[in-house]
Amino acid sequence: MHRTLQLLATLGSAAALAPIRHRRSTVVMGGAGDVKKWFADSGRGDAKPSGGSLGGSGWAQTGKWVTNDAQYFVKQTSQSYKSMFAGEAAGLTAMRLASESGGEPALRIPEVFHAADFDDGKGSFIVMEFLTMGRGGDAETFGRAMARMHLATPDDPEAASGKFGFPVDNTIGATPQPNGWDDDWIKFWSEQRMGHQVNLAGDASIDRLWQQLKPRMHEFFDEDEDIQPCILHGDLWSGNIGTAAGAPSVFDPACYYGHHEAEWGMSWCASLGSGFWAGYRELIPEAAKFRMRRPLYEAYHQLNHYNLFGGGYRNAACGCLEQCLGSLD
Numbered sequence: 001m002h003r004t005l006q007l008l009a010t011l012g013s014a015a016a017l018a019p020i021r022h023r024r025s026t027v028v029m030g031g032a033g034d035v036k037k038w039f040a041d042s043g044r045g046d047a048k049p050s051g052g053s054l055g056g057s058g059w060a061q062t063g064k065w066v067t068n069d070a071q072y073f074v075k076q077t078s079q080s081y082k083s084m085f086a087g088e089a090a091g092l093t094a095m096r097l098a099s100e101s102g103g104e105p106a107l108r109i110p111e112v113f114h115a116a117d118f119d120d121g122k123g124s125f126i127v128m129e130f131l132t133m134g135r136g137g138d139a140e141t142f143g144r145a146m147a148r149m150h151l152a153t154p155d156d157p158e159a160a161s162g163k164f165g166f167p168v169d170n171t172i173g174a175t176p177q178p179n180g181w182d183d184d185w186i187k188f189w190s191e192q193r194m195g196h197q198v199n200l201a202g203d204a205s206i207d208r209l210w211q212q213l214k215p216r217m218h219e220f221f222d223e224d225e226d227i228q229p230c231i232l233h234g235d236l237w238s239g240n241i242g243t244a245a246g247a248p249s250v251f252d253p254a255c256y257y258g259h260h261e262a263e264w265g266m267s268w269c270a271s272l273g274s275g276f277w278a279g280y281r282e283l284i285p286e287a288a289k290f291r292m293r294r295p296l297y298e299a300y301h302q303l304n305h306y307n308l309f310g311g312g313y314r315n316a317a318c319g320c321l322e323q324c325l326g327s328l329d
Contacts, residue, residue, distance in 0.1 A: 089126060265299075
């Protein structure tokens with residue numbers, strides 16, 4: 001059994017995610033007894049929180065737990081394991097396997113040890129390797145490490161056969177992200193990415209622009225262009241990038257297997273400079289229509305931000321769609 005699927009079989013498969021706009025969760029820091037029990041039952045010994053909260057978001061809270069001989073990173077939420085942590089666990093595992101198999105330099109991805117619901121059903125938790133995170137690092141090394149992950153042969157058999165998607169649905173932020181397998185990248189992006197976010201938005205202007213763009217999606221790709229699935233972090237912005245023991249690291253993903261260029265849809269807030277691109281392009285040269293496709297891949301994330309936060313992201317999303325249409329005229 002492939003290792004990503006083996007992890008899912010161990011942890012339990014994820015349920016399909018309902019498309020709920022502006023989905024938020026009340027953070028819970030209860031369930032400490034469940035976390036403590038897991039450490040004891042797994043043979044890791046007595047564990048306790050250390051140093052207080054490491055931060056969080058509107059839907060999760062994080063902290064460090066310690067035993068006599070190790071440190072662990074624990075994240076808790078009031079949502080179920082299936083809706084929040086099944087996808088994160090599988091995504092981290094898929095990225096770690098791809099990074100380890102791709103050669104050096106490699107991304108440092110935390111190992112996932114466990115994820116489960118609290119016994120009372122009022123939330124869930126995930127336990128993973130604790131990495132002491134820093135910022136900075138060598139930009140070219142980071143670029144090469146990302147390229148090596150993108151070039152790695154997928155661990156998942158569906159992706160290895162040329163299909164786009166992921167073994168489970170997951171979330172991007174708190175937005176449900178469907179990942180059903182499809183061997184047509186344009187169809188996958190149209191239906192499970194753009195169309196999904198447009199439907200969540202329920203906005204007449206956004207829908208009008210999308211209906212104009214959707215039938216012309218094929219024009220963003222050359223007929224002989226060979227789009228192969230690779231593992232994507234899926235939500236790569238500066239807050240999800242760091243260094244661990246000097247190596248580049250990425251975390252808090254929204255993974256799926258897709259076109260490698262879709263990784264840069266969040267580059268508007270990722271501060272990827274010339275050094276990064278020099279390293280990345282050593283291994284993956286820029287495609288002819290890369291710049292034409294950038295607003296198409298950015299539009300998904302601007303739409304997601306609008307669905308999560310509202311406000312000015314509506315104008316940004318419309319701007320991306322208009323830019324896409326303008327590039328086709």
